[in-house]
Amino acid sequence: MTNSLLFGISIFVYFFAMVLYVSYLAFRSEMLGKAASLSMLGGVVVETAALGMRWYESYQLGIGRAPLTNLYESLAFFAWTIALIYLVLERKFKIRTVGAFVAPFPFLIMAYASLNPNDIQPLVPALKSNWLIAHVVTCFVGYAAFAVSFGVSFLYLLKAGSEKRSPKSAGSFWDFLPSSSALDEIGYKTIAIGFPLLTIGIVTGAFWANVAWGTYWSWDPKETWSLIVWLIYAAYLHARITRGWRGKRAAILSIAGFAATIFCYLGVNLILSGLHSYGGAS
Amino acid sequence: MSADEPVKTAKTDGTDWIERIWNFFTSLKLVVFLLLMLAALSIAGTVIEQNKPLQEYYRFYQPGTVALFSRLGLFDMYHSWWFVACLSLLALNIAACTMDRYRGIMAGMRKKNLVIDEKLSKSLQNLTTIRYALPLDVVEKKVAALAGKGFPGKPVVTQAEDGGRHYFFEKGKYSRLSFFVTHLSILIIFLGAISGSFFGYKGYVNIFEGETVSQVETRAGRIQYLDFQVKCNTFNAEFYPSGAPMDYRSDLSILQNGKEVIRKTIRVNDPLTFEGVTFYQSSYGGQPDQAAIDVVNRDGALIGTVTAPFGGKVDIPGVADQMEAADYQEHFPMSDGADGGRAVGVNIYPVTGSPVGLWLLVNHPEYDKQRGGDTYFRVRDLKLKKYTGLQVNRDPGEILVWLGSILLIAGIMIAFFMSHKKLWISLRTDKKGRSELTIGGTANKNRDAYAKEMEQMIQSLKEVS
Ligand code: HEM
Numbered sequence: 001m002t003n004s005l006l007f008g009i010s011i012f013v014y015f016f017a018m019v020l021y022v023s024y025l026a027f028r029s030e031m032l033g034k035a036a037s038l039s040m041l042g043g044v045v046v047e048t049a050a051l052g053m054r055w056y057e058s059y060q061l062g063i064g065r066a067p068l069t070n071l072y073e074s075l076a077f078f079a080w081t082i083a084l085i086y087l088v089l090e091r092k093f094k095i096r097t098v099g100a101f102v103a104p105f106p107f108l109i110m111a112y113a114s115l116n117p118n119d120i121q122p123l124v125p126a127l128k129s130n131w132l133i134a135h136v137v138t139c140f141v142g143y144a145a146f147a148v149s150f151g152v153s154f155l156y157l158l159k160a161g162s163e164k165r166s167p168k169s170a171g172s173f174w175d176f177l178p179s180s181s182a183l184d185e186i187g188y189k190t191i192a193i194g195f196p197l198l199t200i201g202i203v204t205g206a207f208w209a210n211v212a213w214g215t216y217w218s219w220d221p222k223e224t225w226s227l228i229v230w231l232i233y234a235a236y237l238h239a240r241i242t243r244g245w246r247g248k249r250a251a252i253l254s255i256a257g258f259a260a261t262i263f264c265y266l267g268v269n270l271i272l273s274g275l276h277s278y279g280g281a282s
Numbered sequence: 283m284s285a286d287e288p289v290k291t292a293k294t295d296g297t298d299w300i301e302r303i304w305n306f307f308t309s310l311k312l313v314v315f316l317l318l319m320l321a322a323l324s325i326a327g328t329v330i331e332q333n334k335p336l337q338e339y340y341r342f343y344q345p346g347t348v349a350l351f352s353r354l355g356l357f358d359m360y361h362s363w364w365f366v367a368c369l370s371l372l373a374l375n376i377a378a379c380t381m382d383r384y385r386g387i388m389a390g391m392r393k394k395n396l397v398i399d400e401k402l403s404k405s406l407q408n409l410t411t412i413r414y415a416l417p418l419d420v421v422e423k424k425v426a427a428l429a430g431k432g433f434p435g436k437p438v439v440t441q442a443e444d445g446g447r448h449y450f451f452e453k454g455k456y457s458r459l460s461f462f463v464t465h466l467s468i469l470i471i472f473l474g475a476i477s478g479s480f481f482g483y484k485g486y487v488n489i490f491e492g493e494t495v496s497q498v499e500t501r502a503g504r505i506q507y508l509d510f511q512v513k514c515n516t517f518n519a520e521f522y523p524s525g526a527p528m529d530y531r532s533d534l535s536i537l538q539n540g541k542e543v544i545r546k547t548i549r550v551n552d553p554l555t556f557e558g559v560t561f562y563q564s565s566y567g568g569q570p571d572q573a574a575i576d577v578v579n580r581d582g583a584l585i586g587t588v589t590a591p592f593g594g595k596v597d598i599p600g601v602a603d604q605m606e607a608a609d610y611q612e613h614f615p616m617s618d619g620a621d622g623g624r625a626v627g628v629n630i631y632p633v634t635g636s637p638v639g640l641w642l643l644v645n646h647p648e649y650d651k652q653r654g655g656d657t658y659f660r661v662r663d664l665k666l667k668k669y670t671g672l673q674v675n676r677d678p679g680e681i682l683v684w685l686g687s688i689l690l691i692a693g694i695m696i697a698f699f700m701s702h703k704k705l706w707i708s709l710r711t712d713k714k715g716r717s718e719l720t721i722g723g724t725a726n727k728n729r730d731a732y733a734k735e736m737e738q739m740i741q742s743l744k745e746v747s
Binding site: 121122124125126128129131192193195196199200203206207208210211212213214215216217219221224225227228231232234235238239241242245260268272 | 310311484527530551560674684687690695
């Protein structure tokens, strides 16, 4: 199937992008930086084609559904949104140095996805809903923004540490990174993009659950973990309003928030579903 | 406590503790603490399975642990007193915060300064003075088209004593209300959830094809009567070739005083609502109605066929015994654990002696042969009565939950993506007779972006000639 081939190619392109982003940070060459962004864009283009192809092929199989409904497809879509949203934010906030910390995600996620069965299955009745697309897309774009914020916060911690040790070091590696206050601000702005989207994702999920099963909230592990993620970022937003909570503590909350995000997305299915009967991908 | 009471200024010793409590409830530290606390507590309920029968917990944990967890409410933790207490504290916190900020926000929306004076100019960003060699009225005409670009409303114009004029533009004033909208929406969602659990119910009912019900059993085990009747006309399940379910649908009618008022085919993701009660396609099943059973000689010769209604004895041809179809299983477990498929349980009543119970498998006609004896039975035909399983909900709080959710999303969007922007422009003739323009602005949020906007406007104003 063409879509599998294209997905396979995208793994290589993402790998290439990751290597280039890390080299850009190591060698501080503008050329490498441009190449890194371009190959990330290349990965997005190939994967867009793969997703489109998969959608089209599902129609050819007489199934006809958006490619968002099993673990393989959701991983692929997750990698795609992270790469795309990262590129958008890289342009908007001029943060190419963050790429070294974000670019590994599309590659690792796609590599992991390729270990999962990827045949196109028809949908069970509960998944046949237009709310599915609204729910999955908003959640994942939100998660992708959090991934970028994670990279920025990580870089913040490195940079703030170096600024403390040696306040002035013109021309050094550290000088190459954005200032810590700029990173702090961008970390906030990316969360300010992710938080409304996650909120919409949770609300559309609740609405869908209500239409399908007659309960908008049943405290199942997936729902509860999405609430945990939401609470952590809500705490982050309020912590930043209080003076003294910007900077390091905010960065740590942002990293904790992304850890919870990854757990909400993968951990719940992989770890908790071992204990519980539910799970599955959505 | 009303927001109009000047709590913060009450300095007498007697009210000091009130002030302290108030400060505690309005502090951002408490919010951060509560939000993180709720997040941490919630994890427990995702690791320990919730609301299972007690015996299941004994399979996983030591009896002592089960007793402890049960005492702590960890098996239904989202309804435990401590979790609810945290949520209530959050609600109090939000209510107090909203009152505390009420006046500040209202004050921020008032048009206070229409003119750049000394005090105001200290707080303005991009404060710039531009001088032109043109007469004031010419400048004013040219500037009018440029200034306030991006401000949709008309400016407030104030005539100055020195013959100059002051322009005041503003935009997004009401975005200041996003604070209320966001925070109150959470209280509205809480209110909806609480009223749903007090005044609503969740129930369940099975309806056989062609039958009508007017009551359901709630999760709490009560019988809930409906003001109308629900009839299941037909139920259908479709499957993919792989055996995975494709579609479940029930053709339902709502009857009032014996007359049909609504008819709708419901499916998963497409329920039916009538008078606040919603019916969701949830499960389905069958119950046998009548079985046709062959009586076969050991050598394979058919002796006769019994038509056995469920729960009624009939004579078996060729012998004096009687037979009753008494039980049914959708998935009969074979001795090797495999799924034997549909099975009918029959009782044989011999003329003398006690009755014998045996299972006949629809898909394995020769199964009964293993029993030995001269004759055996096999199922020729099985008529099933299908039923649809419906979840039935009444939730008067739901509308509040959705209203709150929409307000929450709107409030957050406004808080993040809009701000209250103000712009002041003053025009006068300076001592040397040149025209002088002073411009400055403020925004309550996202000042960097506003500064960029203003820079562009200032640039275009500088180019006026
Ligand atoms: C689950 C509960 C809550 C949620 C989801 C929530 C959400 C938000 C959001 C989205 C913002 C906008 C953030 C920004 O502009 O940077 C905000 C701001 C704020 N919140 Fe909350 N909030 C919650 C609870 C509270 C509580 C209990 C308080 C009381 C102390 C509070 C106090 C504030 C304050 C003071 C601001 C800043 C408003 C401003 O910028 O003018 N929040 N909140």
